[in-house]
Amino acid sequence: MLTVSALTRSELGARLQQAGIHLQTGAFITCLQTSIPSVVDGIGLLYADYPLLENTDFADFHIRLTRPRGIRRWFKPQVTFMYDGMSLFKPLPLDQAFPMFEWGLNWCVSSRANRYLIIHAAVVEKDGYAAILPAPPGSGKSTLCAALVSQGWRLFSDELALIRTIDGRLVPLPRPISLKNGSIDIIRRYAPQAILSRAVSDTTKGTVAHLKVPADSIARAEEVARPAWVIFPKYEADAAPRLEPIPRARSFMRVAENAFNYSLLGASGFDALASIIDASLSYQFTYSKLDDAIEIFSKLKPLA
């Protein structure tokens, strides 16, 4: 199968600029078109191992990243995210073009893929069992996810848990892990072999960089997993690690609060989430050191 890495930088740039590329990320095909060099670089670096589909016109999402015309093109240049030919977001500074692609693609999935119950959560898997980590920004979810992935857990997603409503199985969407501010250097030190994109500063989220997904997670993007744990992580400076059980009904309500389309799905969303809670143990997890977290996760046991 052709992957992005098969193309040279100039070939990739030319394809992106002309007809665009059809990129397979998990269950979705994205048609991306752009001539912005930082996006070409980001795709070449972080999406090197992703399948590149040829001879297809179909795409779930048609995305174009362009530079607005006019004087802004030269004075404080910007980037516009176009979805199906429409500009849905305010333009951002051109330097933020690659992060905007990542954020925009998250938006596409979270607002369009309603065949899944979608939770704002990281998901990692080991031995066929998945841990769902729902959490608001600032909880250390992505940092913890990046550390777990660097230690052999398979990445499903650092942002979007996709739950099949028919059987409650988790569907992978392995895409670059978004790291912010202090987390960038923490992961650089914790996983020196990890590949990160150039850090982009002064975004609405502060400084952001994206972590390349291990090739194994991409190669196994069609392998679903059964849910086994729902873990609400919370980073707390100097805290001793604590893994505390949460009553399942309360876990249900907290996960529902972190869902993008729970209300939209109605009764089928309720059933899908209930099947997740049925199959999982729920915990609140407080930590300050990644090594502690890795050790505790390595000792997790699924329901008998």
Added chain:
Amino acid sequence: MWRVIPGQALQYRVWDDEFVLYNNLSGDTHLLGANAVHVLLALQHAAADEETLITSLCLSLGIERDEESPLQVAQLLADLQSLSLIEHNAC
């Protein structure tokens, strides 16, 4: 008489004596205790007045009715009404 609002499916799950109920009429999900669900299921079976519900609830809990019981059931009914799960009919 109190009754479950017509069309209410009372779809719920229970874990460790706590109930999560999907309100198919409002689209909301509610975290409820066992007493609330007992009352809902009783009303789903048949409309009832407060006296009947007090008796039913005391029986299910294995407790004697006391002077607090009417107030507690009235509060429970008011809570369920505010969640648009039940309604009061004068007939």
